[in-house]
Amino acid sequence: xxxxxxxxxxxxxxxxxxxxxxxxxxxxxxxxxxxxxxxxxxxxxxxxxxxxxxxxxxxxxxxxxxxxxxxxxxxxxxxxxxxxxxxxxxxxxxxxxxxxxxxxxxxxxxxxxxxxxxxxxxxxxxxxxxxxxxxxxxxxxxxxxxxxxxxxxxxxxxxxxxxxxxxxxxxxxxxxxxxxxxxxxxxxxxxxxxxxxxxxxxxxxxxxxxxxxxxxxxxxxxxxxxxxxxxxxxxxxxxxxxxxxxxxxxxxxxxxxxxxxxxxxxxxxxxxxxxxxxxxxxxxxxxxxxxxxxxxxxxxxxxxxxxxxxxxxxxxxxxxxxxxxxxxxxxxxxxxxxxxxxxxxxxxxxxxxxxxxxxxxxxxxxxxx
Numbered sequence: 317x318x319x320x321x322x323x324x325x326x327x328x329x330x331x332x333x334x335x336x337x338x339x340x341x342x343x344x345x346x347x348x349x350x351x352x353x354x355x356x357x358x359x360x361x362x363x364x365x366x367x368x369x370x371x372x373x374x375x376x377x378x379x380x381x382x383x384x385x386x387x388x389x390x391x392x393x394x395x396x397x398x399x400x401x402x403x404x405x406x407x408x409x410x411x412x413x414x415x416x417x418x419x420x421x422x423x424x425x426x427x428x429x430x431x432x433x434x435x436x437x438x439x440x441x442x443x444x445x446x447x448x449x450x451x452x453x454x455x456x457x458x459x460x461x462x463x464x465x466x467x468x469x470x471x472x473x474x475x476x477x478x479x480x481x482x483x484x485x486x487x488x489x490x491x492x493x494x495x496x497x498x499x500x501x502x503x504x505x506x507x508x509x510x511x512x513x514x515x516x517x518x519x520x521x522x523x524x525x526x527x528x529x530x531x532x533x534x535x536x537x538x539x540x541x542x543x544x545x546x547x548x549x550x551x552x553x554x555x556x557x558x559x560x561x562x563x564x565x566x567x568x569x570x571x572x573x574x575x576x577x578x579x580x581x582x583x584x585x586x587x588x589x590x591x592x593x594x595x596x597x598x599x600x601x602x603x604x605x606x607x608x609x610x611x612x613x614x615x616x617x618x619x620x621x622x623x624x625x626x627x628x629x630x631x632x633x634x635x636x637x638x639x640x641x642x643x644x645x646x647x648x649x650x651x652x653x654x655x656x657x658x659x660x661x662x663x664x665x666x667x668x669x670x671x672x673x674x675x676x677x678x679x680x681x682x683x684x685x
Contacts, residue, residue, distance in 0.1 A: 317389050317419060319375075322428035323532040323557070324477050325469060327451050328404045332371050335402065342369035342402075347377040359384045364391075366415060367399055375403045376481060382418035387421045406481065407530055408620070427532075430454075430558060432594050438675040445587045446571055447562015448487060459570055463614050466564040471493075473533070483527050493524045496563035497534060497554055502582030504551045504607075505536070525554070527665075533557055540604035540617050540648075553605050555586040562586070580599040585629040588674050589616055592627055596620075597683045606644060614644040620684045626653040635671045645669065654681070 329346075330359045336342035343366050345352040356362050359381050363370065375381065387402060392399040401635035403423075414631045430449025433441055447454045447462045450469065456462035474494075505525070506520040514521055528534040536552040544656045553557045556562040562583055574583065591605055608614040616627040626644055628635075635655040645653050646669060647679060654672040655665060662680045672680055 317385065317403065317423040318403065319403045319423055319425045320428050321405050321532075323430075323450075324406050324473060325429055325450055326430050326451065326532075328428055329373055331481045332373065332402055332404055332450075336369055337373050340368055342371050344371040344374065347372065349375045355376070360387075363388055369400050371400060371402045371404070373404045376407075386418045386422065389419065395585065404476070409561060410473075419446040429590070429594060433591055433675070434595075438678075441675055442571065445559050445584065446563065446574060448558040448563070449590075450558060450560060453560050453600075462560070463564060466560050470561065470564060473531075477542050478527070478531070483531075485524070487529070488522065490528075493521070493566045494528060494533070496554055497525070497528070498562050499579070500554050501556050501562055501579060502585050505554050506551065537603060537605050537616075540606045540619070542648075544681065555589070557590075559587045561584055581631045584631045584658070585615065588629045589627070591619075591674060591677055592616065592681065593657060595677050595683065596625070602684075606648060607667065612640045612643040612647070614640075614648065617644075617650075618647060618684070623684070624648055624650050626650040627671055628653070628655045629646050630655055632657055632658050635665065637665050637669055641669060642666070656680065 320331060322328055325525065327378065336344060343680050346357060347353060347356070353420045354603075356378065363384065372381070384474065385403075388399065389401065430452060431444060431454050433444060436444055444454060444570070446459070447456070448466065452463045452464070453465050453469075456465055470491070471487075475489050478490065480485070493514060496513065498509070500506075507521055510521045511518045525534065525536070529536055533556065535555045535556060535557050538552050539550055539636075541550070556565070562579075563569070563574060566577065566579060568577055574580055577583075593616075596618060598620065600619055602620050604617045605613070605615055605618065606617050614626050615629050618627070626641075626648065628641060635657045637655075641653055641655070650668065652672065653669045656674055656677070658675075659671065659673045660675060662670060662672055662676055
């Protein structure tokens with residue numbers, strides 16, 4: 317059993333339809349469709365006779381299916397029908413809880429991101445950064461149409477999608493909180509500061525953060541802890557997952573708007589970081605940042621087995637080494653430290669430190685093995 321999870325409108329259904337087409341078409345159920353909901357009123361009766369690939373879209377709308385899927389998955393291990401399940405969902409807390417309880421050891425997750433540079437071409441890097449990775453936003457006729465699609469997405473996400481996922485919080489409240497997070501993009505999470513600004517307690521803003529994280533519109537980059545003498549920061553960093561949504565929440569609709577905004581550097585950092593993580597194939601639990609109270613820091617630390625790779629993201633035409641980089645290289649025992657920048661040439665900066673253009677990440681950065 318495979319689950320494709322990710323944000324709304326990221327392309328899960330399109331991918332599943334491509335996988336399901338062929339000489340032996342798959343059985344497909346859309347659990348937002350009343351007809352398919354009726355077909356699954358007795359799920360064992362509907363699903364047990366099927367063979368081949370079975371696609372269940374928007375599975376979070378019928379969590380009661382998970383115990384049935386567990387039984388059918390176990391049957392399929394020795395089933396001549398070779399039944400296989402592909403389930404799609406927007407990763408509500410209920411979805412994740414049910415699958416972890418009912419399908420442990422029987423399911424593999426694939427998180428589907430939006431478009432990446434290797435898919436659209438490096439010559440469109442700035443366009444991808446401005447518009448974001450949602451297919452309909454990136455492929456819009458022009459920047460105005462892209463911005464309009466993102467505004468509609470935000471409204472629909474808050475007014476319809478969150479309530480459908482069981483997250484019953486006023487859309488105006490979540491819009492205000494999401495916008496506040498946009499202004500904290502790339503910064504340390506400070507629950508007390510946000511709670512005071514929002515007029516609620518720390519527990520409430522933490523719950524809001526976890527809700528947006530669980531639906532893939534916000535990412536939390538956890539700090540790396542080690543038994544070092546230096547005191548280390550212990551709060552996560554907050555990033556909006558999609559640069560286009562970040563720009564819409566900040567009311568930045570054009571490249572000129574973006575270039576003149578104080579968050580331009582942080583926006584580029586988050587965009588470049590996502591490209592590096594995708595190229596490496598690193599899991600979320602392998603990605604960290606590192607910072608000490610003395611001021612040393614590293615934007616991204618990837619820990620994969622015994623390997624440790626470090627990354628700094630600098631929106632400058634002439635990257636240079638810093639004392640903080642050398643401290644990270646030494647204290648974290650990094651194999652390599654790459655300074656990712658918006659240039660075109662890869663070149664060494666010091667021993668085990670190099671400047672790496674974002675547009676050459678695919679050519680000059682090897683995936684984790």
